[in-house]
Amino acid sequence: MGQVVGVIGAGQLARMMLPPAIELDIDLRVFAAGRGESADRAVTEVGDMHVLEEVLAFARGVDVVTFDHEHVPQDVLRGLVDAGVAVRPGPHALQYAQDKLLMRRRLAELGIPIPEWAEVRDEAELQAFIDANGGVAVLKTPRGGYDGKGVRIVRSGAEGADWFEAGEPLLVEERVDFRRELAQLVARRPSGEIALWPIVETVQRDGVCAEVLAPAPGAEGADDRLGYVAATIAQSVALGLDVTGVLAVELFETTDQRILVNELAMRPHNSGHWTIDGSTTSQFEQHLRAVLDLPLGDTGMTAPHAVMVNVLGGPQEGSYGDRYERAMHAHPDAKIHSYGKSARPGRKVGHVTVAGPELDDVAYRARAAAAAFDDDSTV
Amino acid sequence: MGQVVGVIGAGQLARMMLPPAIELDIDLRVFAAGRGESADRAVTEVGDMHVLEEVLAFARGVDVVTFDHEHVPQDVLRGLVDAGVAVRPGPHALQYAQDKLLMRRRLAELGIPIPEWAEVRDEAELQAFIDANGGVAVLKTPRGGYDGKGVRIVRSGAEGADWFEAGEPLLVEERVDFRRELAQLVARRPSGEIALWPIVETVQRDGVCAEVLAPAPGAEGADDRLGYVAATIAQSVALGLDVTGVLAVELFETTDQRILVNELAMRPHNSGHWTIDGSTTSQFEQHLRAVLDLPLGDTGMTAPHAVMVNVLGGPQEGSYGDRYERAMHAHPDAKIHSYGKSARPGRKVGHVTVAGPELDDVAYRARAAAAAFDDDSTV
Incomplete structure (x- = not known):
């Protein structure tokens, strides 16, 4: 096709954009902080994403700039836009993914269901929120958190003391009594078209996504209430925040059957890795289509069920080479x-997906295949 | 995974090996005759495949050498083996794909059903074969033919005169009265494991593959005679010729219900492109697994039917860029x-696959999508 997409960040998300880029003849170029990262094969420029000139040099000759993560500073993003570069999602949308306080405020304005929340500036304000919410709350740093970092359960104002030292306001939220976590993936192109995948259940362990069940059990039917509510929310977020590309809306299903927005990711997301093998159009292909403002692909599933299980680095570092053969x-x-990363403990180094007609069978096989990558001692 | 596969030839087959190589973390390196070919992104060495030293330089540091085509000369292949390089398929197997006379002789020895054939050295011998076979025959140059080149229908010995001038024997075969053409794709690893995909129907136009229906209509059932016969033939060929990697066995289904072997390809093949979107394991992933002697993947279909239609260059040269949007x-x-190739008339520049539950519907949609790439004048 010949269009050029520039991706800032060279992690596994950039890496997994490369296969569909090859199939569609999209020239994918990656801006990396250094060599040897997951998407190294597509790196065309090494530089510092905090320096506008370096990012501008990369952006010359690309049709659109997009992202492997949400950490590019706003001044760089706005500098790109000012220089005439197409940036998708744009800085205005990305600010909500970069700052959880901004995000909560905007979602509240839009009337989207979210947990009780407050901006707190000191221990007294935090204590007041805790007292008003049953003696426990979730404290978050508005910026820089991911995979459970920057999130803490608190039962007193004093437990936020170290974070308040930075002098910045924090976000506090009610501890939601949830039945399970869900995610709704959506793609939107600048000219307006939106595509939604089926709602999925995400299972976290130690604050990190462990597995994803697609569709979320109980949400298999086309007239399903859960899927309808989640789709409506995700569309409202995509429109209300003017997100382009893939948007992942992480949700709580509460014990009293409410659906609340937890987190947002404005890029392909771990909750959508199953789409590579379980949907006609993967989130990675769709993201490329969406940021290039091309027609979106069909998001139907290729089998009734798909289950994705993450492969994490184990207690020992080192290569997983010999374990591939065992799993295969x-x-x-x-x-x-495989993401081509060294296997530090707890690090996401790959994932496994199985698709098929029966959920129990598919889940069993996906978990067993992922377990084949564990240390010998644990198999 | 970290293994290194070196591919000689940079066409679309090498290109389509790259996505699964990325997903499995296999380092795919391509040896090309020049820059700008379809698999350019993976080229690590440009050289002349007829010069052993140049191919050896490429092969240093790879775990196995394999191919995008069958045209590497035997002396180079044997030089690689003598230097200790793993070459899959090996020279002994490849000679049968390189020389149709050797292939016919070997298949006859193995008792595999093939058309009537003879080696002919002059017009008189050709005329005798024609006379013995109903006044018509198919004359083939043993080497260098593909996509209808090097093949000619003849009704007299004189019609082979120009080809006899080269002084080499030719292959003559009966003109098979066939109902349709089929293909059986098989993969075999050096340690012996074999995997077969469902038998498919291939539709040729002007000697070039136009579309592929998977499975071949009428061969949907697990107890199907056609599939059983084709599988048995393909396994016999793979074993009898000691083929490793993917092998495509092109077949005739005759009007009297016989299955005869037409051609062999010892690499991923156009008749297997549908596997990217229609099978759990694509022929490209399987080829990489097989030549690395890794366990083979499941070859089941992800939908009851898949239809692949080739996209060919039209009367006008040029980019197909604007037609992608229309098709999408x-x-x-x-x-x-897309193969990232300029669109010379009749040249394969890409393909389209649709999978789904109903053959008629799937075929209609695949043909319509491919037609969206035709010139405006013909849509």
Whole structure:
């Protein structure tokens, strides 16, 4: 096709954009902080994303700039736009993914269901929120958190003391009594078209996504209330925040059947990795289509169920090379994805997806295939 | 995973090996005759495949050498093996794909059903074969033919005169009265494991593959005779010729219900492009697994039917850029694959695959999506 997409950040999300880029003949170029990252094969420029000139040099000759993460500073994003570069999602949308206080305020304005929340500036304000919300709350740094970092359960104002030292306001939220976590993935192109995948259930362990069930159990029917509510919310967020590209809306399903927005990610997201093998159009292909303002692809599932299980680094560092053969041998039906990263403990180094007609069977096989990557001692 | 596969030849087959190589973290390196070919993104060495030293320089540091085509000379292949390089498929297997006379002789020895054939050295021998086979025959140059080149229908010995001038024997075969053409794709790893995809129907136009229906209509059932016969033939060929990697066995289904072997390709093949979107394991991923002697993946279909239609260059040369948007808009369910090639008339520049539950519907949509790439005048 010949269009050029520039991706800032060279992690596994940029890496997984490369296969669909090759199939569609999109020239994918990656701006990296250094060599040897997950998307190294597509890196065309190494530089500092905090320096506008370096990002501008990368952006010359690309049709659109997009992202592997949300950490590019606003002044750089706005500098790109001022220089005439198409940036998708744009700085105005990305600010809500970069600052959880801004995000909560904007979602509240839009009337989107979210947990009780407040901006707190000191221990007294935090204590007041805790007292008003049953003696417990979730304290978050508005910026820089991911995979459970920057999030803390608190039962007194004093437990926020170290974070208040930075002099910045914090976000506090009610501790939601949730039945499970869900995610709704949506893609939107600048000219307006929107596509939604089925709602999924995400299972977290130690604050990190462990597995994803697609569709969310109980949400299989086309007339499902859960799917309808989640789709409506995700569309409202995409429109209300003017997000382009893929947007992941992480949700709580509360014990009293409410759906509340937890987090937002304005890029392909771990909750959508299953789409590579379980949907006609993967989130990575869709993101490329969306940021290029091309017609979006069909988001139907290729099988009734798909389950994705993350592969994390184990207690020992080192290569997972010999474990691939074991996983392939035992699970010829599992789709194995490796991010080409060294296996530090707890680090996401790959994932496995199995698709098929029966949820229990598919989930069992996906978990077993992922377990084949564990240390020998734990198999 | 970290293994290194070196591919000689930088066409679309090498290109389509790259996405699964990325997902499995296989380092794919391509040896090309020049820059700008379809698999350019993965080229690590430019050289002349007829010069052993140049190919050896490429092969240093790779775990296995494999191919985008069958045209690497035997002396170079054997030089690689002598230097300790793993070459898959090996020279002994590849000679049968390189020389149709050797292939016919070997298949006859193995008792595999093939058309009537003879080696002919002059017009008189050709005339004798024609006379013995109903006054018509198919004359083939043993080497260098593909996509209808090097093949000619003849009704007299004199019609082979120009080809005999080269002084080499030719292959003559009966003109098979066939109902349709089929293909059986198989993968085999050096340690012996074999995997077969469902048998497919291939539709040729002007000697070039136009579309592929998977499975071949009428061969949907697990107890199907056609599939069983084709599978048995393909396994016999893979074993008898010691092929490793993917092998495509092109077949005739005759009007009297016989299955005869037409051609062999010892690499991923146009008849298997549908597997990218229609099978749990694509032929490109499987080829990488097989040549690395890794466990093979599941070859089941992800939908009851898949239809692949080739996109060929039209009367006008030039970029197909604006036609992608048209195809994507009208056919969000079509999987579009571009080879990044300029669109010379009749040249394969991409393909489209649609998968789904009903053959008629799937075929209609795949053809319509491919037609969206035709010149405006013909839409």
